[in-house]
Amino acid sequence: MTPEPVISLRNVTKVYVLPSDEVVALDNVSLDIRKGEFVAIMGPSGSGKSTLMNQIGCLDVPTSGDLYIDGRNVRDLDDDELTELRRDKIGYIFQKFNLIPLLDLMENVEYPLILKHKKRDESGYPGKLLEMVGLEEKRFKHKPAEISGGQQQRVAVARALVNDPAILLCDEPTGNLDSKTSSQIMDILSELNRNGRTIVMVTHEDSIADYAHRKIVISDGRIVDDN
Amino acid sequence: MIIKDIFFELSLRNIRLNFLRSLLAAIGIVIGVVAITSIGIMGANMTLSVTAELSESGNVIMITPDSGGGGGTGPGSGSSSSDDDEYIDDSQLRDIEKIAGGENLVVALYSESDSISVGGEDGHASIYGLDPSVIPELVDVEEGSYPVSTSGVVVGPSLAERYDLKVGSRIKVGDEDEGQSTVKVNGILEEKGMSMDLNSDNAILADEKWFTSFYGGEGEYDQVNVIAADIDTIEALEDEIDRQLNYRDDEVKIQDSSSMLERISESLGTITSFMTAIGAISLLVAAVSIFNVMMMSVTERIKEIGILRSIGTKRREIRRMFLYESLLLGVIGSVIGAVFSFIGGYTLTFGMIGTTDYFFMPESMIYIPIGVVIGVIVCVLSGIYPAWRASNLDPIEALRAE
Numbered sequence: 200m201t202p203e204p205v206i207s208l209r210n211v212t213k214v215y216v217l218p219s220d221e222v223v224a225l226d227n228v229s230l231d232i233r234k235g236e237f238v239a240i241m242g243p244s245g246s247g248k249s250t251l252m253n254q255i256g257c258l259d260v261p262t263s264g265d266l267y268i269d270g271r272n273v274r275d276l277d278d279d280e281l282t283e284l285r286r287d288k289i290g291y292i293f294q295k296f297n298l299i300p301l302l303d304l305m306e307n308v309e310y311p312l313i314l315k316h317k318k319r320d321e322s323g324y325p326g327k328l329l330e331m332v333g334l335e336e337k338r339f340k341h342k343p344a345e346i347s348g349g350q351q352q353r354v355a356v357a358r359a360l361v362n363d364p365a366i367l368l369c370d371e372p373t374g375n376l377d378s379k380t381s382s383q384i385m386d387i388l389s390e391l392n393r394n395g396r397t398i399v400m401v402t403h404e405d406s407i408a409d410y411a412h413r414k415i416v417i418s419d420g421r422i423v424d425d426n
Numbered sequence: 427m428i429i430k431d432i433f434f435e436l437s438l439r440n441i442r443l444n445f446l447r448s449l450l451a452a453i454g455i456v457i458g459v460v461a462i463t464s465i466g467i468m469g470a471n472m473t474l475s476v477t478a479e480l481s482e483s484g485n486v487i488m489i490t491p492d493s494g495g496g497g498g499t500g501p502g503s504g505s506s507s508s509d510d511d512e513y514i515d516d517s518q519l520r521d522i523e524k525i526a527g528g529e530n531l532v533v534a535l536y537s538e539s540d541s542i543s544v545g546g547e548d549g550h551a552s553i554y555g556l557d558p559s560v561i562p563e564l565v566d567v568e569e570g571s572y573p574v575s576t577s578g579v580v581v582g583p584s585l586a587e588r589y590d591l592k593v594g595s596r597i598k599v600g601d602e603d604e605g606q607s608t609v610k611v612n613g614i615l616e617e618k619g620m621s622m623d624l625n626s627d628n629a630i631l632a633d634e635k636w637f638t639s640f641y642g643g644e645g646e647y648d649q650v651n652v653i654a655a656d657i658d659t660i661e662a663l664e665d666e667i668d669r670q671l672n673y674r675d676d677e678v679k680i681q682d683s684s685s686m687l688e689r690i691s692e693s694l695g696t697i698t699s700f701m702t703a704i705g706a707i708s709l710l711v712a713a714v715s716i717f718n719v720m721m722m723s724v725t726e727r728i729k730e731i732g733i734l735r736s737i738g739t740k741r742r743e744i745r746r747m748f749l750y751e752s753l754l755l756g757v758i759g760s761v762i763g764a765v766f767s768f769i770g771g772y773t774l775t776f777g778m779i780g781t782t783d784y785f786f787m788p789e790s791m792i793y794i795p796i797g798v799v800i801g802v803i804v805c806v807l808s809g810i811y812p813a814w815r816a817s818n819l820d821p822i823e824a825l826r827a828e
Binding site: 254278283287293297299301313314315 | 432436440442729730734736739740741821825
């Protein structure tokens with residue numbers, strides 16, 4: 200039995216128009232990612248993997264072709280609807296953690312919930328997530344700049360999970376971490392995947408890609424390997 | 427609740443983070459608000475004090491010769507017929523007295539502006555000649571008495587202060603070359619303030635007999651005042667005087683304090699608006715500095731905007747966050763400005779008008795909320811473009827920024 204695809208690309212092409220020239224970043228890509236998969240997207244820099252991530256992450260829309268996220272075609276959506284899709288269906292984990300510097304750790308995790316419900320959280324869920332990713336409660340009120348990179352990435356994972364997204368999207372999640380904290384973060388991600396979370400991860404490190412169950416290799420805007 | 431809004435919270439924290447910069451921008455708004463508000467308050471106080479002083483003489487009709495027609499026989503013709511003369515003659519005075527009737531007080535005045543000399547100190551003053559029996563009806567004596575002899579006079583308090591006049595002082599009136607006459611100060615008047623009919627504060631009030639013997643021109647009055655017993659009859663009296671005296675030509679000008687008040691308020695309004703416009707320039711400068719700070723804030727936080735956008739913050743929410751920031755700067759600046767306007771307006775009013783009796787009246791205090799509202803509006807307007815720019819950043823580009 201194959202579950203419904205959470206992400207579905209149909210002949211997706213992305214062309215960047217530069218003043219002198221046109222750059223084809225994605226060339227007729229078709230791809231299905233199903234619920235519960237753990238996918239690593241690999242490829243050299245300039246291969247189009249970041250562009251692919253931006254399409255899946257709804258930060259950008261394809262020039263042509265169709266992209267379905269949890270059944271919705273992003274090409275039909277306006278900016279507000281795309282933003283809502285990012286908020287509700289996608290959890291981002293960035294290479295540089297990207298916590299909001301003005302908010303403390305607890306508020307960082309709470310922030311997407313506030314966006315969704317337009318009020319402060321009363322459920323205590325952000326705190327539970329922070330405990331789950333291994334952050335001590337005494338640090339909850341610290342600002343992101345006051346903790347280590349590994350800790351910040353744990354908070355980022357908690358933030359990505361708070362709205363219970365359909366997809367966890369990780370862009371080089373261990374790129375700024377040492378090998379020990381890297382494996383701790385990857386262990387958390389693996390655990391999440393075992394519990395049914397769909398994860399799409401961009402990386403160029405084979406050791407990190409090995410955590411995934413499926414590897415897609417991109418080169419010159421095309422999928423050259425998928426297993 | 428607005429205070430619980432996460433975007434408000436973010437704006438507040440950003441202002442705290444860049445406290446000095448935000449404070450400096452807010453000081454611009456403080457100065458702008460103080461400038462326009464203080465000037466507005468002062469203008470209002472000026473109008474209020476003039477209105478209050480003039481309305482004390484609201485029951486007075488002032489009749490002066492209408493010199494607008496020009497030509498005709500000169501003032502020396504002695505003709506009692508109605509010509510374009512520079513004075514009001516006896517027959518006209520009798521007509522006025524007939525119209526005004528018994529209840530109302532009719533005061534005929536001679537007036538002249540002449541050189542005076544007090545103990546070797548030379549100067550200038552207005553001199554009125556009038557029937558000594560009506561002087562007590564018009565003014566009150568603070569010190570001394572009403573004129574007791576033909577060459578006895580009463581003087582206004584400002585004049586008395588300037589020349590150090592006491593009861594019993596002597597004043598030489600007139601030019602040395604053209605002959606002088608000495609009068610004796612019998613009394614010093616109470617301060618009357620600005621008035622249209624008789625500006626006694628700076629004048630010498632003398633017996634008409636002395637006046638006409640010194641200046642000549644008996645029966646050629648410079649001004650006739652009708653002091654109405656009932657203020658509601660003023661209009662009817664004016665119409666009747668106009669009908670009878672001006673039936674052929676415009677012989678006399680008839681004015682009351684309301685027409686004078688209108689003219690004064692108008693010119694005060696012009697002066698105040700002009701000064702406020704100058705004050706508004708400082709507000710414009712403040713707007714530029716708010717704009718600058720907001721642009722800096724946007725540029726510095728491009729990466730943060732990228733993060734906020736990528737995890738699901740809508741454009742209008744980003745806009746709101748930056749508009750809150752300029753709103754906060756505006757509110758802080760304007761409220762501080764309001765406090766200083768209170769002090770500044772009080773000082774300016776006291777310094778320029780000499781009285782703060784009207785400072786707390788609503789017509790004057792209204793300028794504080796007006797100043798605050800204008801300050802806040804200016805800030806928010808300055809923040810619109812930066813906020814719009816922030817909200818329209820491409821999230822991918824913004825995330826890439828360092």
